[in-house]
Amino acid sequence: MGIIEALDETSSKAVKTGEDYVQTSKNYFELKVFQQLAILSTAGIKLAIYAILCTLGLIFLAVAGAAALSSYFESAALGYLCIAGVFFVLIGIVYLLRKKIENNVIKKLSENYFD
Known part of the structure; x- marks a missing residue:
């Protein structure tokens, strides 16, 4: 009887x-x-805030730069075209560096996920 109780x-x-x-694993x-x-x-919220602020800053910077170039070239269209060209060059650089x-x-996400 002792063996059965010990097994139980x-x-x-x-x-x-x-x-x-x-339970601990869960x-x-x-x-x-x-x-x-x-x-x-938190990363998404920070990214959204940074993106909004950078976008606003770029808009004001582009308008101010275009106005300054318009005054320099004495042509509003040419000033705005120069600023548009700068943006297209930046887009090209980002496209070339996309990989x-x-x-x-991916490296940053994997560091956070697999720690």
């Missing part, structure tokens, strides 16, 4: 240990998901 007690402890492990993964969501959402930008973004 041992199996009960094993079941309890298994349940504790499953809690860990919930916290990991929360951490990733927090990182992603490098993508690799940096």
Whole structure:
């Protein structure tokens, strides 16, 4: 009878240990998901704020630059065309560097995700 009771007690402890492990693992993964969501959402919000402010700054800078160039060239159209050309050059540079930008973004995300 002692052996059966010992087996029953041992199996009960094993079941309890298994349940504790499953619960601990579940809690860990919930916290990991929360951490990733927090990182992603704060990065997204910061990116949106930076993008809005940079866009506003670029608009004012472009208008001021175009006005200055218009005064210099004595032609409003030429001033605005020069500023448009600068933006197209910047777009071309970003297009040429797109793979490098993508690799940096993936590297940064993987550092946060796989830590």
